[in-house]
Every structure is written in C-alpha cells, then in structure tokens.
Amino acid sequence: MRKTEQSRTPAYLSWGMIALVVAGALWWLFAPPLPEWLTQFPAPKGLDNAVAQQIDAAVNWMKQQWASFFDVFTWILRKILGVIESAMVTTPWPIVVALVLLLAWRLSGLRAAIFTAACLAYLGLFGFWEKSMTTLALVAASVLICVVIGLPVGILCAKSPRAKRLLEPVLDVMQTLPTFVYLIPAVAFFSIGKPPGVIATVIFALPSIVRLTALGIEQVPAVVREAADAFGARPMQKLLKVELPLALPSIRLGINQTIMMSLSMVVVAAMIGAGGLGLDVIRSLQHLKTGQGFLAGLAIVLCAMALDRMVRGRPPG
Amino acid sequence: MLKYLKTTGLVAVSLVALSAFAEAKTTVTIGELDWPGARAIEQVLKQVMTTYLDADVGTIAAAQEALYEALDKGDNSVDVVADMWTDHLPQQMKNYVLPGSRQTIILNDKSYLGTEGIFVPSYVADELGVKKLADLAKPEVAKLFDSDGNGKGEMWAGAVGWESTNHTEVRGKTYGFDKTMEYTTVEQAVLLAQLKDAYESKKPIAFYYWTPEWIHAAYKLTQLEEPPFNGYTMDSAKGTERYNANGCYTFYQPAERNDWLEASSISCGQPPTRVNIAHSKALAERAPQISQFLKQVALDADVVNQWILAMEVDKKPVEQVASDWIAANKDTVEGVWLKGVK
Numbered sequence: 001m002r003k004t005e006q007s008r009t010p011a012y013l014s015w016g017m018i019a020l021v022v023a024g025a026l027w028w029l030f031a032p033p034l035p036e037w038l039t040q041f042p043a044p045k046g047l048d049n050a051v052a053q054q055i056d057a058a059v060n061w062m063k064q065q066w067a068s069f070f071d072v073f074t075w076i077l078r079k080i081l082g083v084i085e086s087a088m089v090t091t092p093w094p095i096v097v098a099l100v101l102l103l104a105w106r107l108s109g110l111r112a113a114i115f116t117a118a119c120l121a122y123l124g125l126f127g128f129w130e131k132s133m134t135t136l137a138l139v140a141a142s143v144l145i146c147v148v149i150g151l152p153v154g155i156l157c158a159k160s161p162r163a164k165r166l167l168e169p170v171l172d173v174m175q176t177l178p179t180f181v182y183l184i185p186a187v188a189f190f191s192i193g194k195p196p197g198v199i200a201t202v203i204f205a206l207p208s209i210v211r212l213t214a215l216g217i218e219q220v221p222a223v224v225r226e227a228a229d230a231f232g233a234r235p236m237q238k239l240l241k242v243e244l245p246l247a248l249p250s251i252r253l254g255i256n257q258t259i260m261m262s263l264s265m266v267v268v269a270a271m272i273g274a275g276g277l278g279l280d281v282i283r284s285l286q287h288l289k290t291g292q293g294f295l296a297g298l299a300i301v302l303c304a305m306a307l308d309r310m311v312r313g314r315p316p317g
Numbered sequence: 318m319l320k321y322l323k324t325t326g327l328v329a330v331s332l333v334a335l336s337a338f339a340e341a342k343t344t345v346t347i348g349e350l351d352w353p354g355a356r357a358i359e360q361v362l363k364q365v366m367t368t369y370l371d372a373d374v375g376t377i378a379a380a381q382e383a384l385y386e387a388l389d390k391g392d393n394s395v396d397v398v399a400d401m402w403t404d405h406l407p408q409q410m411k412n413y414v415l416p417g418s419r420q421t422i423i424l425n426d427k428s429y430l431g432t433e434g435i436f437v438p439s440y441v442a443d444e445l446g447v448k449k450l451a452d453l454a455k456p457e458v459a460k461l462f463d464s465d466g467n468g469k470g471e472m473w474a475g476a477v478g479w480e481s482t483n484h485t486e487v488r489g490k491t492y493g494f495d496k497t498m499e500y501t502t503v504e505q506a507v508l509l510a511q512l513k514d515a516y517e518s519k520k521p522i523a524f525y526y527w528t529p530e531w532i533h534a535a536y537k538l539t540q541l542e543e544p545p546f547n548g549y550t551m552d553s554a555k556g557t558e559r560y561n562a563n564g565c566y567t568f569y570q571p572a573e574r575n576d577w578l579e580a581s582s583i584s585c586g587q588p589p590t591r592v593n594i595a596h597s598k599a600l601a602e603r604a605p606q607i608s609q610f611l612k613q614v615a616l617d618a619d620v621v622n623q624w625i626l627a628m629e630v631d632k633k634p635v636e637q638v639a640s641d642w643i644a645a646n647k648d649t650v651e652g653v654w655l656k657g658v659k
C-alpha cells in the first residue's frame with residue numbers, strides 16, 4: 001500500500017492549528033473582556049424601524065392603488081373555485097367514490113385503487129367527507145394552476161440560462177419566505193377565503209414543478225438531442241417528441257411534489273378562511289383535543305397519499 | 318311561433334326576476350373567532366339577526382388579523398367580528414376605527430370589560446404562598462417555576478406578537494422579575510397543553526391569561542395580585558378618562574420608539590380591556606338596520622361568562638345556550654338591542 005504525500009496534512013499545518021487552539025483557550029481564560037463593538041454587532045439604532053416604516057408606507061400605497069385590479073382577479077378565482085368545489089361537494093358521494101376509484105385503477109392499477117378505496121373509507125367513516133372534498137377542491141385548483149404555469153416556466157428555464165439565473169432567486173423566495181409575512185397584508189388584495197388560500201398554496205408549491213421540469217429537460221442526453229437535430233427536427237418537434245417524453249419521470253415527480261406541498265399548506269390556508277380539513281386541525285389544537293387533531297391531520301395525510309398513488313402511474317413491468 | 322317564443326322568454330325572465338326578489342335577504346357573514354366567549358356572542362347575534370331582521374347569516378373562520386384586514390377591505394367576505402379586544406389591537410384601532418383613521422370598522426356603543434393578568438394554579442397560591450406578582454422577583458420563589466434547571470423560573474408572557482407579551486416584559490422590568498424569570502412566548506395551544514400537564518402533576522406554572530375564558534371553569538386558577546391601575550401617563554392618552562400624569566402605567570409600542578422597553582414602566586395591574594362587536598362600514602351602507610342593531614347590542618362580562626360556563630361546564634351546545642338566553646331575555650333583545658330597528 002502506497003500513501004501519496006498529498007493526502008496527508010502537512011505537519012506545520014497541524015502544529016499551527018494546535019497553537020491557535022491553545023492561544024484561543026489562553027485568551028479565553030486570562031484576557032480582559034472584549035470591547036462591546038466586538039461582542040455585539042454595531043447595528044445603527046433605529047435602522048430596522050425606519051426601513052420597516054418605509055415598507056409599511058409602500059404596502060399602504062399599493063393597497064390603495066392596486067386593490068381594484070386584484071378584486072377582478074380574486075372574483076374570477078372565487079368563481080372557478082366555487083364551481084370546482086360545488087361539483088365535488090354536491091355530487092353524491094357514491095358517484096365521487098366510483099369516479100375516483102375508476103380513475104385510480106385506469107391510471108395506476110389495482111393496488112393504487114385498493115389503497116385509494118381505503119383512504120376514502122377513512123374520510124367517510126370519520127366524518128371528514130365534506131371537509132376533505134373542500135380541501136381537495138382547493139388542492140386540485142392549486143395543482144392545476146401550478147402545472148399550467150410551472151411546465152412552460154420550467155421549459156423556459158431549461159432552454160435559457162439567463163431566464164434561469166433570473167428566476168432562481170424568485171423561486172427561492174417563494175419557497176422560503178414565511179407565508180404569514182405576506183399573507184396578512186395580501187388580504188387587502190385577495191380578501192379572505194379560498195382565493196388567497198389558493199394563491200398562498202401556488203406560491204409555495206410552484207417552484208418544485210418548475211425546478212423538476214427544468215432538471216428533466218436538462219438531463220436529456222446530448223446525443224439524443226444531436227440525433228433529433230440530425231433527423232431535421234424543428235425545435236418544437238424536438239421539444240414535444242423527444243425532450244418532454246424523456247423528461248416525463250422528472251415532471252411526474254414534480255407534479256407529485258406539488259401535490260404534497262399543496263396539502264402541507266392546508267392548515268395555513270385555513271388560517272385565512274379557506275376552511276376544510278386544516279380548520280379542524282387548528283380548532284382541535286386550540287381546544288386541546290389532541291385526538292381530534294390527530295384524526296384530522298391523518299385525513300390530510302391520507303388525501304395526499306391517495307392522490308400521490310393515483311397519479312404515480314403503473315409500476316414498470 | 319315567434320310570439321310563442323317571446324312569451325316563454327318573458328315568463329322565464331320574470332320568473333328569474335321573481336326568484337331573485339324572493340332571495341333578496343341580506344346576507345351577513347360573521348368572522349369566526351375560536352374562543353368560547355366569541356362563539357357564544359356570534360351565535361346570539363346570528364340567531365337575533367335571523368329571527369328578527371330576516372338576514373341570511375353565514376360564517377367564515379380565519380385568523381383574527383386576517384379578519385380585521387378583510388373588514389377594512391369591505392368586500393363582504395366578512396361583515397362582523399363579534400369579540401374585538403380593542404385595547405389589544407392598537408394598530409387596528411389606529412388604522413381602521415378611531416376618528417382620523419380610515420374608519421372602515423364600526424364598533425358597538427357599549428363595550429364589555431375583560432380583565433387580564435398573570436395567573437397561577439390555586440394550589441401554587443395556597444400551598445406555596447405565591448400571591449403577589451412582585452414575589453416572582455425573589456429568587457427562591459422564581460426557582461419554584463424553574464423547569465429546565467438553570468436556576469431561573471419560566472413564565473408564559475403571551476404568544477409572539479401579542480400586545481400582552483410586551484406588557485409582561487415591561488412589568489418584569491418594573492417589578493424586577495426580569496432577572497429571576499425567563500419568558501416563553503410559545504403559541505397559546507402549546508401553553509394550554511403545558512398547563513394541562515402541570516395541573517395534572519401539580520407542578521407550579523405561571524402564565525398570562527384573561528377573563529372571561531373557559532379555562533377558569535376547567536381549572537382552579539388564582540390571579541397574582543398587583544396594585545390597582547390608576548392611569549396612563551403617555552401623551553397619547555391625554556384627553557381620555559384613563560389619563561393621569563402621575564399614573565402607574567407608562568407603555569410605548571415597540572413600533573413607536575426603539576427604546577420602548579427602557580421608556581416604559583408598569584407598576585400596577587392592567588386596566589379592564591374593552592371588548593366590542595365590530596362590523597364593517599360596507600355592511601352599514603348595505604344594511605343600515607343591521608348596522609343599527611349591531612351598534613346597540615350591549616353585553617357585560619357576567620353574561621358572557623355565564624354563556625361560557627354553560628358551554629364548557631354543562632357541555633351545552635352553543636346554539637342551545639344562545640336560544641335559551643334569547644328566550645329568557647326578550648326584554649333586553651327587543652327593548653334595547655332592537656330599539657328603533659325595523
């Protein structure tokens with residue numbers, strides 16, 4: 001066995017490190033207290049309040065100027081949601097069950113259908129039927145919007161590095177900015193109820209489908225692209241017949257992640273009046289009904305798993 | 318043929334118009350808050366508006382902050398919030414209620430009074446002798462509330478962002494328990510879970526709370542004593558009946574000034590909190606008679622407490638609590654609340 005000289009840390013470096021640690025320990029033991037500007041970051045007093053007030057003023061201005069534009073947008077969204085929800089809530093449950101099971105069986109096979117049936121049975125037996133339909137209507141609308149926006153944006157990101165550089169920080173903000181930071185001020189634009197619930201959900205869930213679509217297309221091997229070019233495929237043909245089909249597993253994963261993230265937003269959406277299963281969770285916790293809270297939480301989990309198994313597709317083979 | 322079509326069309330149109338007319342009830346949406354007192358008030362208002370004012374009353378549940386924003390927006394997604402603790406919501410009061418603001422939220426004329434303070438389970442007060450809030454400044458008393466073994470006690474100051482959380486911090490500075498106690502600002506639901514555990518194992522626990530509220534029916538609690546409130550000293554209170562230049566109560570919002578904690582000082586109990594029924598200006602314009610009714614509703618803490626007890630101790634459904642009370646108090650409802658409303 002032969003050791004290369006490079007893989008070992010040079011002796012003078014390790015001695016240096018030890019000396020540094022010893023010096024640090026001695027300092028910590030005997031040194032005089034550090035001056036304040038070293039222990040505390042010298043933050044200018046009042047900077048935070050001053051900036052925050054500017055933001056307040058900007059938000060107030062936006063409220064007055066833009067509210068009527070968003071009213072129209074919110075109204076349209078409310079109508080669409082109303083249609084989806086009343087379709088799901090007012091349709092007699094046996095028909096919904098039959099349709100869902102048929103869909104699960106056709107899309108993903110018998111096992112998925114059986115699992116979905118078990119989930120639906122739980123929702124029905126524990127009295128969550130109507131609420132879970134409300135929640136699923138919200139999730140369905142959110143996922144639909146995510147796919148409609150996310151797929152093209154994902155393709156754009158894959159095709160144009162500049163667009164990707166621009167959109168990357170936006171996606172980061174969408175995924176990490178705590179929802180309540182923008183949700184309460186956004187009431188002035190989107191009111192309360194289901195529309196802001198959908199908007200919050202889309203903001204949170206959209207980045208994953210954009211990222212995974214872009215990733216799927218970027219990962220199409222260069223040789224395959226060259227072959228398509230060699231056969232004289234036009235850019236649109238190449239995209240639709242070569243790249244998208246090859247990116248499909250990744251896109252499917254993106255949709256799956258979008259569904260999961262949408263359902264994890266159900267509780268937050270309930271805080272701005274979207275109702276559904278999330279409201280049950282909040283109410284139970286406020287009144288120390290741990291058991292009730294678990295049942296409602298489990299209902300959300302099962303909705304997510306059933307949807308996931310449904311759209312996952314047939315197992316290979 | 319054409320004539321036949323015309324007639325059918327006319328009939329259809331008039332039928333639609335008729336049905337629209339028949340459905341022309343005023344719809345009122347109440348924003349649901351999740352504490353029992355609020356639920357009882359909401360239910361009473363709902364039943365009175367349905368029976369006497371022929372309104373179609375719906376509800377929507379959302380976080381408080383969102384409800385007030387929606388009242389201000391006035392798009393009829395929410396028309397009424399039945400239990401507004403006005404002294405806890407200075408920003409909303411300043412922006413939406415008080416003269417000189419946008420005045421998009423209207424309050425009823427007479428508020429009922431809630432109280433608040435720092436509470437301990439009664440076994441702590443009786444067996445360990447902790448009776449006064451100032452006692453917490455003594456290290457040996459504070460140690461009783463120490464649950465993580467660092468020598469300092471813990472107390473719940475209220476949830477993050479609550480007005481009361483800042484009040485507790487200022488009291489800590491004034492009474493001196495900021496050196497012996499640590500504040501926790503977990504969510505209310507988490508505190509309630511902690512209280513339940515502590516109560517069952519008879520461990521000491523100290524926390525901010527208020528009346529009327531159901532936990533006083535579920536547990537025996539004692540409020541730690543403080544000197545009585547004798548007035549605000551802030552300039553902003555000048556001209557109000559609670560102003561007193563030599564008062565015991567000086568409090569500045571963190572948003573008002575950066576040195577709010579150093580500048581504030583509270584050496585007495587909290588004054589009673591005014592609790593109101595709020596409705597939007599949009600509702601007042603759309604349905605003046607309902608607005609008039611909502612302004613005339615007058616509650617007092619005893620009545621609200623009585624509802625809470627019926628719900629939480631006797632386990633009566635809130636609908637029944639409300640209808641029983643309305644039936645037994647027709648004089649108040651018809652003679653005072655609905656006076657001059659038609």
